[in-house]
Amino acid sequence: MLFFISFLLGLLLGSFYNVVGLRVPKAESIVAPRSHCPSCKRTLTATELIPVVSYVLQKGKCRACSARISFVYPFVELSTAMLFALAPLFVGWSAEVVVSWTLISLFAIVFVSDVHYMVIPNRILLFFAPLLLIERLWFAPLTPWWDSLLGSIVGFLMLFIIALISKGGMGGGDIKLFAVIGLVLGAKLTVVAFFLSTLVGTIFGLVGMAIGRVKRGEPMPFGPAIAVGTMIAYFFGEAMIEAYVNVMM
DSSP, rough: OHHHHHHHHHHHHHHHHHHHHGGGTTTTOOSSSBOOOOTTTOOOOOOHHHHHHHHHHTTTBBBBTBOOOTTTTHHHHHHHHHHHHHHHHOOOSSHHHHHHHHHHHHHHHHHHHHOOOOOOOOHHHHHHHHHHHHHHISOOOOSTTTHHHOOOHHHHHHHHHHHHHHHHSSSSSHHHHHHHHHHHHHHHHHHHHHHEEEHHHHHHHHHHHHSSSSSSOOOOOHHHHHHHHHHHHHHHHHHHHHHHHHHHH
């Protein structure tokens, strides 16, 4: 029952995170106006706002103008729900599950904003940074406790140095995002998250070029790759490091 409730919570929050990710970069209110079709501007009814279900029933189109609804909406809703339900399996029903849900929430919003606008809003990072810091230092601290602060410094400096060397090859939002990630993962796993994010980003880029969605030399959002790479490091990073050390020895 708890896993089912977690799934439903993630489903509802995922729908809300779509709104946040779309409106905050444009400095719009997340409360008003009510959700509406971006094409015909018609206010959506309650039956058109059921996460995932409405998209399926409407076949991915607006009921009024038949405009195509972005697949990002149901993808974020379903992904958030699944991750909310799976997180307790990996971290248990402890204070750590709150940290994991908060991190998932951050990435859901970052995914939406970066995919649509190639922007990771400072307002989002400034909201989640103190929240995650409080959770890490008081509710589910790392061992040692200062590893969160060290991880934030490591995450920031890694991407900042890369941005300097590449002369802008790394976005400012990505740099600040990794500083926030470091609070959660600590120094060691932050490095793992960076390498995994780079690997995932490379795969995304190659697949995008293969299907014609990405052109060589053009910028692409790195936020989704960071989200995937970091979640892998968060849930499986310690096991990956242990397996690597065993193989090397």
